[in-house]
Amino acid sequence: KNEVEQSPQNLTAQEGEFITINCSYSVGISALHWLQQHPGGGIVSLFMLSSGKKKHGRLIATINIQEKHSSLHITASHPRDSAVYICAVPPYSGGGADGLTFGKGTHLIIQP
C-alpha cells in the first residue's frame, strides 16, 4: 500500500516569500493530486499530474516519477494562501479507482 510523506508539517512565512512543500510516496502511481483545505474546512483540488510540471497562477506543481517525489511551489505568497495543502496518491500501484491515500497535510501560514 502506498505510504505518503509530506514535509514540512507546519510552515510559517512572510508575505512575498517563495514556498515549497514536498511529498514523497512509496509505490508507483498513475497520477498525484495536490489539494487545498481552507480554514473553513472545504477541500478543493489544485492539481492532478502524472509527469513534469503544471502551473496555475502563482502555484506550480512538479513531479519526478522515478524518484517518487512531488513538490508544490507558491510564488509571491500572500496571506490568502494560508491553508492546509494535502498530497494524495492512489493506494496501490497504477490504479486509483479505489480512492486515494492522503498525506497528513502541510499547514501553511503566510503572515502580512
Next chain:
Amino acid sequence: NAGVTQTPKFRVLKTGQSMTLLCAQDMNHEYMYWYRQDPGMGLRLIHYSVGEGTTAKGEVPDGYNVSRLKKQNFLLGLESAAPSQTSVYFCASSYFGGPYEQYFGPGTRLTVT
C-alpha cells in the same frame, strides 16, 4: 451546478444511536467516495462506489454501511454510533476512478458523546 453537497453539516449523536449521512452530486459522476478526517491523520477512505448499485470497502469500513441506489446519491450509515466515530466526514466524486480529479463536498462534522 451545486457540485457535491452533504447533509447534514453538523450532528451530535449519543453512543448507540444511528444516523445516515447523505451525499449528492449533480455532475453525473460514476465514482463516489466517503472519507473521514481526524486530527493528526490524513483523510482515510471508508467506502466507495464505482457506479449505481455497487459499493466496496475502503481502508476503515468497520462500523459503517453504504448504499448507492441512485447514481447521484451515496449514503453513509452508522448503525450504532461510537465515540471513535467522532470525525469530519467528506464525500467526494469523480467522473471515473484513477487519474481523474475528485470533487469534495463541504464535510459533515459528527460528534458522538
